[in-house]
Amino acid sequence: MQKNQDTQKPSTPSTPYANVTAEQIKADLPVVGSNGRKFAEVDHMQGSNSIKLKKDQAGVHHYIPLSWVKRCEGKLELDRSAEDAMRDWSERAPGGGQA
Numbered sequence: 001m002q003k004n005q006d007t008q009k010p011s012t013p014s015t016p017y018a019n020v021t022a023e024q025i026k027a028d029l030p031v032v033g034s035n036g037r038k039f040a041e042v043d044h045m046q047g048s049n050s051i052k053l054k055k056d057q058a059g060v061h062h063y064i065p066l067s068w069v070k071r072c073e074g075k076l077e078l079d080r081s082a083e084d085a086m087r088d089w090s091e092r093a094p095g096g097g098q099a
Contacts, residue, residue, distance in 0.1 A: 020066065020070070022045050024072040025044075025051055025076070027043060027044055028041055028042060029072070029074070029075055029076050030076070031064070031076045031085075032078065032082070033081040033084070034077070034078055035082060037081070037082040038075075038082070039085065039086060040053040040054065040062065041053065042076065045066075046063060046094060047095075048066075050064070050066065050093070050094045051063065051065070051066060051076070052093070061091070062086075062089040062090065063090045063094065064078075064085060064089050
């Protein structure tokens with residue numbers, strides 16, 4: 001007798017951190033990678049999906065997407081390490097503007 005595999009639950013959507021909203025993102029919050037390392041601070045939300053970070057030691061702003069944020073409880077905890085975030089962040093504002 002063959003089991004009916006159609007009874008399995010469908011996979012969950014790929015938005016596991018949908019509970020973090022743009023309204024929760026506040027200036028000066030520390031930004032921490034999944035490895036616990038703080039590497040930036042929030043400047044402000046840029047639009048509804050991008051977070052502008054304060055200038056780094058070189059005087060450059062960076063941007064990360066809100067979708068990277070796993071948790072926002074006194075700090076922004078990301079779904080990736082600080083090193084991965086710094087490798088993948090952008091120096092351009094959403095829409096192509098300069099930082």
